[in-house]
Every structure is written in structure tokens, then in C-alpha cells.
Amino acid sequence: MATDTRIHDEVNLAVKKMMITESRLSLDPAELGDAEQLNGPVLRVTSVGLLGMFIRLEDELALTLPDGLFAGKNFGTVADLVDVLVPACAQQRGAA
Numbered sequence: 001m002a003t004d005t006r007i008h009d010e011v012n013l014a015v016k017k018m019m020i021t022e023s024r025l026s027l028d029p030a031e032l033g034d035a036e037q038l039n040g041p042v043l044r045v046t047s048v049g050l051l052g053m054f055i056r057l058e059d060e061l062a063l064t065l066p067d068g069l070f071a072g073k074n075f076g077t078v079a080d081l082v083d084v085l086v087p088a089c090a091q092q093r094g095a096a
Contacts, residue, residue: 004086007086008082008086010089011089014057015057015078016032017029018053018060019032019036019045019078020032022045022049023042023043025042027042032078033078034079037076037077050075054070057085063089065085065088
């Protein structure tokens with residue numbers, strides 16, 4: 001269970017950092033809520049920006065995202081993205 005929490009925290013931090021960078025903000029990741037809209041009053045993440053972040057997240061988290069991982073999914077908030085990435089990361093690291 002501690003490994004799951006550690007992976008969740010690591011993924012959450014990586015996602016928040018990338019969202020902040022993509023939105024060109026000067027904000028501490030701890031200040032960004034999990035329920036923050038990806039394209040709302042604070043964050044400005046486009047679909048093209050999101051695709052680029054997936055590639056950077058693979059490098060940042062040292063994992064390979066399966067091709068179909070995002071198929072049919074809608075991402076409205078930071079948590080939506082984290083919730084999809086955590087199980088993939090845990091599985092590749094043998095924690096699932």
C-alpha cells in the first residue's frame with residue numbers, strides 16, 4: 001500500500017509540474033488542486049499540449065504508456081489524468 005501511495009504521489013507531482021509548465025504559470029505544484037480543470041480559469045492545456053505531455057511523462061516517469069491507454073477517455077481535471085496513469089505506472093514497476 002505504501003508503494004501505491006508513493007507512485008500516486010510521484011505521478012501526481014509530475015502531472016502537476018507539466019500542467020503548470022504547459023500553462024506557462026509560476027505556481028508551486030502543491031497549490032494546484034487535483035480537481036483543477038485542464039482548460040479552465042487557471043490551467044490552459046490544449047489537446048496538442050496534452051499529447052506532448054504524455055510523451056514527456058513517459059520520460060519523466062520512466063515508463064511506456066500503452067497505445068490504447070487513453071482511448072475513449074475524457075480528461076477534464078488533473079485527477080482524471082493521474083487516475084489513468086497511476087495503474088499503468090504501478091503495473092510497469094511491478095507494484096500492481
